[in-house]
Amino acid sequence: MRFNTLSIKKSNDLIFGYSPKPVTTRRGLIIGGGIVYPELNFTLPTMSINDSTLTNITNQYKEIVNGALERALQLEAPGLIFEFETLLEMTQNPQIAIGLVKVMNDVCEEYYVKHGLKSEIRLTPNDLREFERPPKQRTSELLDLMIEVFEGGLNAGGDLLSIESTGGKEVSDDALMNCNIKQLIFALSVLGVRDMKMLWRKMVDICLKKGKIPAGDTACGFGNTAMVLAEKKYIPKVFAAVVRIVTVVRTLVCIEEGAVGPDKDCGYEGVYLKAITGIPISMEGKTSACAHLSPVGNIAGACADLWSNESVQNIKLLSGMAPTAYYEQLEYDTRLMNEAIKEGSASILNLQRLMVNSDIYHDPQALVLAPDVVIQVAGEIVKGKNYIDASIRGALKGLDIIEEAVNSDKLKLEDREVIWIDSLRSEIETIPTDESKFVEETIAEIGTTKFIPAEYGL
Amino acid sequence: MSDLLEKLMNCVELGKINKVSSFPPSLKGQDGADELCKMALEEGIKPQVILNEALIPGMSKIGEKFSQGRAFVPEMLISAKAMTAAMKHLKPFFTSGEIKRKGTFVIGTVFGDLHDIGKNIVAMTIEGSGWEVIDLGVDVKPEKFVETIEKYPDCVVGLSALLTTTMANMEVIVKEIKNKYPDKLILVGGAPLSQEFCNKIGASFYSPDPQGAVEFLKKVAA
Numbered sequence: 061m062r063f064n065t066l067s068i069k070k071s072n073d074l075i076f077g078y079s080p081k082p083v084t085t086r087r088g089l090i091i092g093g094g095i096v097y098p099e100l101n102f103t104l105p106t107m108s109i110n111d112s113t114l115t116n117i118t119n120q121y122k123e124i125v126n127g128a129l130e131r132a133l134q135l136e137a138p139g140l141i142f143e144f145e146t147l148l149e150m151t152q153n154p155q156i157a158i159g160l161v162k163v164m165n166d167v168c169e170e171y172y173v174k175h176g177l178k179s180e181i182r183l184t185p186n187d188l189r190e191f192e193r194p195p196k197q198r199t200s201e202l203l204d205l206m207i208e209v210f211e212g213g214l215n216a217g218g219d220l221l222s223i224e225s226t227g228g229k230e231v232s233d234d235a236l237m238n239c240n241i242k243q244l245i246f247a248l249s250v251l252g253v254r255d256m257k258m259l260w261r262k263m264v265d266i267c268l269k270k271g272k273i274p275a276g277d278t279a280c281g282f283g284n285t286a287m288v289l290a291e292k293k294y295i296p297k298v299f300a301a302v303v304r305i306v307t308v309v310r311t312l313v314c315i316e317e318g319a320v321g322p323d324k325d326c327g328y329e330g331v332y333l334k335a336i337t338g339i340p341i342s343m344e345g346k347t348s349a350c351a352h353l354s355p356v357g358n359i360a361g362a363c364a365d366l367w368s369n370e371s372v373q374n375i376k377l378l379s380g381m382a383p384t385a386y387y388e389q390l391e392y393d394t395r396l397m398n399e400a401i402k403e404g405s406a407s408i409l410n411l412q413r414l415m416v417n418s419d420i421y422h423d424p425q426a427l428v429l430a431p432d433v434v435i436q437v438a439g440e441i442v443k444g445k446n447y448i449d450a451s452i453r454g455a456l457k458g459l460d461i462i463e464e465a466v467n468s469d470k471l472k473l474e475d476r477e478v479i480w481i482d483s484l485r486s487e488i489e490t491i492p493t494d495e496s497k498f499v500e501e502t503i504a505e506i507g508t509t510k511f512i513p514a515e516y517g518l
Numbered sequence: 519m520s521d522l523l524e525k526l527m528n529c530v531e532l533g534k535i536n537k538v539s540s541f542p543p544s545l546k547g548q549d550g551a552d553e554l555c556k557m558a559l560e561e562g563i564k565p566q567v568i569l570n571e572a573l574i575p576g577m578s579k580i581g582e583k584f585s586q587g588r589a590f591v592p593e594m595l596i597s598a599k600a601m602t603a604a605m606k607h608l609k610p611f612f613t614s615g616e617i618k619r620k621g622t623f624v625i626g627t628v629f630g631d632l633h634d635i636g637k638n639i640v641a642m643t644i645e646g647s648g649w650e651v652i653d654l655g656v657d658v659k660p661e662k663f664v665e666t667i668e669k670y671p672d673c674v675v676g677l678s679a680l681l682t683t684t685m686a687n688m689e690v691i692v693k694e695i696k697n698k699y700p701d702k703l704i705l706v707g708g709a710p711l712s713q714e715f716c717n718k719i720g721a722s723f724y725s726p727d728p729q730g731a732v733e734f735l736k737k738v739a740a
Contacts, residue, residue: 104682104683106682106683190632193655233635289591294639
């Protein structure tokens with residue numbers, strides 16, 4: 061592991077709007093440099109994507125960007141990011157994705173030239189490889205399509221490149237359902253890590269060649285799946301909180317390979333990445349309730365450099381189209397944070413304290429996002445001698461902190477939740493830190509029908 | 519109900535697979551569903567009685583707890599494993615036709631969509647309620663559903679989708695099935711769905727949760 065110390069050592073320095081390694085975009089947005097910008101994400105309403113709907117789709121994306129930028133002008137906003145997460149058919153047919161980036165970027169450029177309004181497109185192609193079961197992470201032809209979208213989309217005007225990569229998801233889905241922490245750590249710290257190394261090496265190379273920004277990844281398919289399952293009471297919140305910590309180690313790999321941030325919005329692990337590496341991060345919370353519920357609506361903003369809505373359908377609301385309305389909400393959220401920044405450190409910490417305290421003891425998943433907890437757990441993660449050891453250390457530290465909060469009566473958990481603390485701890489303590497041994501044990505347990513070891517270089 | 523069947527039902531509900539399994543800690547060292555089902559057959563209890571009075575009620579109990587938010591999915595899964603351990607002793611009686619399931623349920627996530635966690639939970643819950651479940655997996659095209667219905671003409675079909683863009687594919691599948699089998703019962707579910715959408719595409723039933731699907735199938739089987 062490349063990172064063995066924390067970039068941010070004190071919780072008072074882990075704040076919104078500032079990161080030790082800010083990122084400057086081509087139109088001059090400085091992310092992590094003292095202003096929190098909105099990051100608007102959007103998707104289509106219920107409709108099919110095919111040749112007959114393509115013109116309609118193109119118009120919708122153009123109108124979304126136009127609507128938000130027009131509103132940004134009216135609100136005298138300093139700038140914004142648009143995240144374009146491609147839908148399946150768009151990555152399968154790269155020309156669709158590339159064409160849409162161009163259309164949206166043309167609008168961004170128009171507002172920049174005419175009004176000086178700075179905006180950028182974060183291009184996030186979906187990871188097609190999970191469509192094959194078991195997936196062929198390294199040899200699938202689907203990877204070629206993804207690369208075509210990376211390259212073509214950046215050429216067409218995307219400035220930041222991200223992905224929600226899915227290496228290990230074929231194992232983690234069942235592990236989440238069964239609350240099998242050993243298999244989950246295997247999925248993330250062995251398979252996920254190995255896949256991230258391969259994929260991000262390619263993505264960083266592409267960005268460097270084109271002068272673009274390799275932004276970051278998110279373990280959305282792991283950590284947020286756990287969060288949503290916990291929200292539905294399908295799995296314990298304690299388990300979901302531990303999963304969140306384990307995702308840190310996996311996502312850290314993209315930064316080891318050269319990603320510079322801002323890390324992606326739905327990666328709540330971003331706050332750990334910021335503490336460990338110093339990169340700026342995008343986060344989402346209360347204003348992403350349009351996409352999914354979460355127990356971390358306020359606390360998620362405590363260390364954000366970009367503030368996102370995750371995704372909203374392009375449908376009509378009373379005020380206008382939903383993406384414009386959600387952009388406005390994001391703008392007011394960030395305006396408040398930026399006002400605190402203008403007032404100085406005491407105001408930043410005051411606002412942050414309110415964000416943290418309003419959520420922290422309602423759910424263990426919120427607790428593990430609190431800046432002081434992040435510093436403690438991240439401090440354990442960087443002591444790891446390898447990715448597995450780092451995951452184990454982080455998870456055990458997280459469990460200790462959750463247990464302490466329960467014992468001190470600050471965090472109220474049902475008994476059926478509390479019993480998972482010991483049970484998870486006992487399971488985690490049996491995991492070998494040696495990768496070969498862990499691989500051998502796991503294959504003996506789950507076989508190789510779900511995943512193909514060679515596709516992970518095993 | 520005999521003591522033996524009651525114990526067997528409890529083992530399924532609590533997820534006690536066999537004597538050596540350590541879960542649940544309160545039953546450590548005691549016989550599990552595996553041993554108790556074998557004993558019940560040896561005592562001459564009819565296989566259909568074992569199924570209807572111990573195994574299905576055991577799964578129903580954990581299913582109810584789950585739908586009331588008092589049990590987690592992993593607890594359901596371990597109950598399902600306990601039921602499977604008992605069912606292996608009943609397998610020959612299914613083959614001979616001495617015992618029958620309530621019906622066949624064919625389920626899959628619609629084409630273009632890879633999400634299977636919700637679909638798996640529904641499949642497991644329905645299987646535990648006494649139905650044979652044919653799980654077609656994810657990204658399932660209309661022709662696959664039609665082909666499977668040909669094999670199981672009396673089946674009920676379940677469609678799952680998690681994305682707003684793949685919900686539209688449900689309509690395509692429903693149309694293709696209804697073209698060939700106009701009376702086929704089709705159950706739909708998934709996060710972005712609604713009763714209104716179900717009505718619009720001509721599906722038979724929408725359930726926001728697995729237990730609702732089980733209740734619907736109970737009425738179908740009655």
